[in-house]
Structures are given as C-alpha cells and as structure tokens.
Amino acid sequence: MSKDSVVVKNLHKSYGKVKVLKGINFQVPKGSILALLGPNGAGKTTTVRILSTLLAADDGSATIEGFDVTAEADKVRNVIGLTGQAAAVDELLTGRENLVMMGRLYRLTKTSANARADELLQQFDLVDAADRSAKTYSGGMRRRLDLAVSLIAVPPVIFLDEPTTGLDPRSRQGMWNIIEGLVASGTTILLTTQYLEEADQLADSIVVIDDGKVIAEGTANELKSKIGKDRLVLSFASTQTFIQATRALGTMVYKSDDKEMTLSILINDTNSDVKRALDILAKAKVKITSMAINKPTLDDVFLSLTGKKKTTTGEEE
Amino acid sequence: MAAQLEFEHKSRATLAVQDSLIMIGRSSRHILRNIDQLLGAFFQPIMFLVLFSAVFGGAISLALPPGVTYLNFLMAGIIVQTVAFGSTTTAIAICNDLKKGIVDRFRSLPMNNMAVLNGHVISDLFRNTISTVVMIVAGLIIGFRPKANVIEWLMIVGILLLFTFSFSWLMAIVGVIAKSVEAVQWLTFIIIFPLTFASTAFVPAEGMPKYLQVFAENQPITIVIEAIRALILGSPLGNYAWLSVMWCFIILIIAVPTSIWLFRRKVMQ
Numbered sequence: 001m002s003k004d005s006v007v008v009k010n011l012h013k014s015y016g017k018v019k020v021l022k023g024i025n026f027q028v029p030k031g032s033i034l035a036l037l038g039p040n041g042a043g044k045t046t047t048v049r050i051l052s053t054l055l056a057a058d059d060g061s062a063t064i065e066g067f068d069v070t071a072e073a074d075k076v077r078n079v080i081g082l083t084g085q086a087a088a089v090d091e092l093l094t095g096r097e098n099l100v101m102m103g104r105l106y107r108l109t110k111t112s113a114n115a116r117a118d119e120l121l122q123q124f125d126l127v128d129a130a131d132r133s134a135k136t137y138s139g140g141m142r143r144r145l146d147l148a149v150s151l152i153a154v155p156p157v158i159f160l161d162e163p164t165t166g167l168d169p170r171s172r173q174g175m176w177n178i179i180e181g182l183v184a185s186g187t188t189i190l191l192t193t194q195y196l197e198e199a200d201q202l203a204d205s206i207v208v209i210d211d212g213k214v215i216a217e218g219t220a221n222e223l224k225s226k227i228g229k230d231r232l233v234l235s236f237a238s239t240q241t242f243i244q245a246t247r248a249l250g251t252m253v254y255k256s257d258d259k260e261m262t263l264s265i266l267i268n269d270t271n272s273d274v275k276r277a278l279d280i281l282a283k284a285k286v287k288i289t290s291m292a293i294n295k296p297t298l299d300d301v302f303l304s305l306t307g308k309k310k311t312t313t314g315e316e317e
Numbered sequence: 318m319a320a321q322l323e324f325e326h327k328s329r330a331t332l333a334v335q336d337s338l339i340m341i342g343r344s345s346r347h348i349l350r351n352i353d354q355l356l357g358a359f360f361q362p363i364m365f366l367v368l369f370s371a372v373f374g375g376a377i378s379l380a381l382p383p384g385v386t387y388l389n390f391l392m393a394g395i396i397v398q399t400v401a402f403g404s405t406t407t408a409i410a411i412c413n414d415l416k417k418g419i420v421d422r423f424r425s426l427p428m429n430n431m432a433v434l435n436g437h438v439i440s441d442l443f444r445n446t447i448s449t450v451v452m453i454v455a456g457l458i459i460g461f462r463p464k465a466n467v468i469e470w471l472m473i474v475g476i477l478l479l480f481t482f483s484f485s486w487l488m489a490i491v492g493v494i495a496k497s498v499e500a501v502q503w504l505t506f507i508i509i510f511p512l513t514f515a516s517t518a519f520v521p522a523e524g525m526p527k528y529l530q531v532f533a534e535n536q537p538i539t540i541v542i543e544a545i546r547a548l549i550l551g552s553p554l555g556n557y558a559w560l561s562v563m564w565c566f567i568i569l570i571i572a573v574p575t576s577i578w579l580f581r582r583k584v585m586q
Binding site: 015049052053054055056074077078080081082084085086088089090091092093097101102104105106107108109111112116133149150153154 | 322323324325332335336339342343346347350351417418419421422423424425426427428584585586
C-alpha cells in the first residue's frame with residue numbers, strides 16, 4: 001500500500017451542462033490532514049461526496065487506503081467516516097442511541113458498539129446529554145455528536161465537510177482541538193473549509209480549489225511565499241482620513257478595507273517602500289492611527305491566485 | 318483506545334437482515350417518540366368510526382342486506398381506509414430522511430442501503446396494527462358484533478398485514494419522489510382519498526353512477542374491503558380473499574423495485 005491514504009486522480013463531474021469538477025488531483029499522506037480550501041461552489045462538497053462513495057464521478061479515479069471508490073465502494077465504506085455539512089444525526093434518537101446504532105451499522109458487535117459509545121460520549125463532553133434526544137442539543141453539541149458518530153468504528157480516514165461552518169467561535173475552537181487530537185492519534189483527515197484561518201491552523205497541506213480546478217497546493221507557508229511580500233497595514237481614525245489616504249496613495253494600495261478603515265501596501269524593500277508611503281501621507285497631511293507590518297494571509301494568497309475576492313458568506317452549493 | 322473493537326463476522330445476507338432489524342428498531346422508536354403522530358394514530362380512527370356510523374348509519378342501513386347493521390358493514394371499510402391513510406407515514410418518514418441528510422450518512426456506512434426503506438415500511442406495520450386494534454376495540458364498545466371465528470380472524474389479520482405492507486411500499490415511492498413533506502401530504506391524499514371513497518368502504522356500490530360503480534366494484538381497495546367484510550359478517554367470501562392477496566402481490570411486484578430504483582437514483586445525485 002502506498003504512503004498516501006487518499007489518492008485523487010483527474011476527477012471530473014458535471015450536473016447536466018454545469019461542469020462542477022474539471023480534473024481534480026491531490027493526495028493525502030497517511031496520518032496527515034489536508035484542507036480543501038475554496039469559496040462556495042468551488043466543488044469541495046462534490047469532491048467529498050465522490051470520495052465517500054455517495055456520488056459517482058464522470059471521469060477520473062480515486063482510492064482510499066488503496067480501495068477504489070467505484071469498484072470497491074463497500075471496502076471504502078469500512079475505512080471512512082463522514083461528517084457532512086448538515087449535522088446528520090437522528091434527532092428523535094438520543095446521543096447514545098445514535099452512536100450505538102451507527103456502530104452496529106459499521107458492523108461492530110453490540111458490546112463493542114456500547115463500549116465505544118461510552119468512550120466517545122466522554123471524549124466529546126456529551127455524557128450529561130447522552131440520554132436526551134438529539135433534537136434538544138445545541139448546534140455545537142450536535143456537531144460534536146455528528147463527528148463522534150463518524151468515529152465510532154475508528155476508521156483510518158475521516159472526511160470533514162466544513163466542520164465548523166455556522167459554529168460560534170468557542171465551539172469552533174473546541175472542534176479544532178478535537179480535530180488536532182484526531183491527527184495526533186494517527187487518523188488521516190480530509191477537511192473542506194472556506195475559512196482560510198481554519199486551513200492555516202489545522203492543515204499540514206492545503207489544496208486550493210476554485211471553479212472545479214486545483215489552483216494551488218502546498219503547505220500554508222509555501223502558499224504564502226508564493227506572493228511572498230510583507231505588507232504595511234495602515235489604520236485610520238475616520239472615514240475622511242481613510243478616503244484622503246486612499247486618494248494620496250493611489251496605485252500603491254494593494255488592498256483596502258473600508259469597514260476597518262485600513263489600507264495595505266505591498267513592500268518590496270522595507271526601508272524605501274515604508275518611507276515612501278509615510279512621506280506621501282505626511283505631505284497630504286493625513287493622520288495615521290496605527291501601522292503594522294504583516295506577513296501575507298491566505299486571504300491574500302487567494303486574491304492573488306484567482307484575481308477575485310473570496311466570499312465567506314452563504315452556504316455551499 | 319480503551320477497548321479493542323470487535324466486528325461482526327457474519328455472512329452478507331445475515332448482515333443485511335441485521336441492518337434491516339436495526340433500522341426497524343430506529344423507525345419504531347420514531348413512532349413511539351413522535352407523540353403527535355401517535356395521538357393521531359390513536360384518535361383519528363375512533364373519530365372516523367364514531368362519526369361515520371352516527372352520520373350515515375340511519376340513511377344507509379336501508380340499502381344494506383337484512384340483518385346487517387351499518388356499524389358491522391362499516392368496520393371493514395373504515396379499517397382499510399385507516400390503514401391506507403396510515404401507510405402515508407412511510408412516505409413522510411422517507412421524505413424526512415432524504416431531506417435531513419441522514420441518508421447520506423447511512424450510505425457512507427458499510428450497511429445494506431435498502432434497510433432504510435425496509436425499516437420504515439415494516440415499522441409502519443406496527444403503527445397500523447395499533448390503529449386497527451384501537452378501532453376494533455372502540456367498535457366493540459359502540460356495538461360492533463363480528464361473526465368471524467378464530468381462523469377467519471387470522472385470515473383478516475393476514476390480509477390486513479399484507480395490504481398495509483404493499484400499500485406502504487406504494488407510499489415509499491411517493492416519499493422518494495416528493496420534494497417536501499407538504500408535497501407528500503397532498504400527493505398521498507389525491508391517491509388514497511379517491512381510492513377509498515370510490516369503493517364500497519362506506520356505502521354499497523349499487524347507488525353510484527354506472528361508470529363509478531364498475532370502477533368501485535373492481536378496484537383493489539374494494540376487493541380487500543369485501544374480503545374482510547365477508548369474513549367479519551360471516552357472509553360468502555367468493556373470490557375476494559385470493560383476489561386480495563393477488564392484488565397485494567401485484568402492488569408489491571411493482572412498488573418494491575420501483576421505490577428501490579427511484580431511491581438509488583435520487584441518492585446518487
């Protein structure tokens with residue numbers, strides 16, 4: 001068996017005339033975590049659906065732990081766990097019943113399913129809610145149960161389709177801790193996200209997809225180094241000074257944010273570029289509230305790769 | 318990992334049966350926990366029974382054979398009607414599962430996928446049995462006097478179970494096709510309402526217009542009603558029993574593969 005748990009080759013998928021995937025390639029090394037990063041409609045969910053045997057690809061192939069997703073779908077299902085976008089738990093069953101039922105459907109013996117359910121309820125902080133029906137759970141609890149369900153038979157590969165979309169910051173942090181714990185225990189994880197911060201925080205490697213194609217891949221640092229330059233970020237106290245500064249700096253502005261009232265300027269040579277920007281603002285008599293020199297973020301990577309702004313609102317597909 | 322996990326090592330067929338049993342357990346829990354639906358299954362048949370017998374009893378008893386009370390005549394019709402409407406629960410449950418994404422989860426597991434449909438259809442048998450028993454008890458209280466002996470009762474139970482089973486599979490098709498629970502409700506209504514009313518459920522067919530009479534006397538719901546009615550009243554059974562069984566099998570032969578095929582097609586999108 002190869003060192004890659006997931007191998008995706010040239011996946012194509014169309015719905016009618018709409019081409020959703022136009023040749024996706026990537027590998028996930030065993031025990032690592034790969035983030036599929038892209039905006040809404042990029043094809044992330046479609047890719048995960050194909051890899052988890054829910055959907056047939058039109059062309060191309062994919063293997064999970066060496067099993068082909070089309071020809072050996074049954075074997076693939078034994079080695080994967082899937083957590084989708086909508087927390088797919090049975091609302092009328094209790095947390096424990098959900099876990100035991102899914103465990104039994106994974107072919108665990110009754111004893112094992114029960115023991116494992118107890119273990120997961122502990123691990124995911126759901127012991128108190130274990131015997132309440134899942135419809136009484138909060139969003140974060142439901143998402144934890146959903147993830148716990150996909151781990152019931154300890155599959156070596158886990159697909160997490162936007163695991164933190166719609167969660168509050170605290171629940172999101174909790175989910176991140178859990179995911180980091182999983183990787184530490186040797187699980188291979190394929191995660192989709194539209195949050196650049198999430199990919200940056202969790203993933204060993206990132207595959208950026210847009211419009212059904214892979215447009216970049218590498219570690220977070222590699223991607224950042226692709227645009228490489230540091231940025232000078234200037235903040236302003238009022239809309240008026242912000243507009244004045246925008247006019248004065250003209251084409252030097254790389255990115256402007258009118259809500260935060262900040263302007264970013266790419267720096268090639270730290271001394272001269274910073275000095276030049278500050279000179280221009282001093283001459284125009286525009287007061288700066290604060291300034292900072294930042295490393296590029298994945299947002300910038302995306303902007304420079306696709307030439308368009310990524311949208312972080314709304315639901316996928 | 319605290320404990321070493323043990324997996325079942327059974328034949329494919331045994332595991333498929335086990336999957337269906339697990340899903341029957343799931344759907345049955347749904348029935349017991351969905352209190353609103355359970356109350357409906359309890360009170361709706363009683364309401365139908367009491368209202369129909371009170372409202373139509375006087376007028377229709379004149380058209381009945383001598384010695385047959387309207388309540389004794391009505392019982393077969395109202396049981397079959399209740400069971401037919403009750404089978405729409407299968408459609409609603411399947412539609413809900415498809416909408417909420419839990420079917421995707423099931424499909425990502427190494428389970429037998431048809432177990433989802435099996436679970437809903439078979440647990441519907443339980444719910445319909447509850448409705449039927451409630452109705453018969455309520456009937457007995459207000460004057461229902463069946464003449465069936467033990468063997469005839471077993472035949473009644475057998476035909477009713479087979480009918481519920483086949484009708485639930487028919488409704489499974491609706492559950493897969495419909496895009497929302499609302500759609501399930503009106504779709505099943507426009508299928509079941511004409512079938513149960515243009516039948517001999519509530520009145521003998523003699524008084525209907527000729528074209529309707531021909532339909533009403535030969536359609537499957539009437540056949541099933543007439544078989545059960547004959548068994549209840551102790552009147553000649555004729556061909557109705559085996560015709561009922563035949564109709565149920567015809568429905569099953571069409572509905573089971575169709576719903577499975579539609580289900581597969583829908584979830585692969």
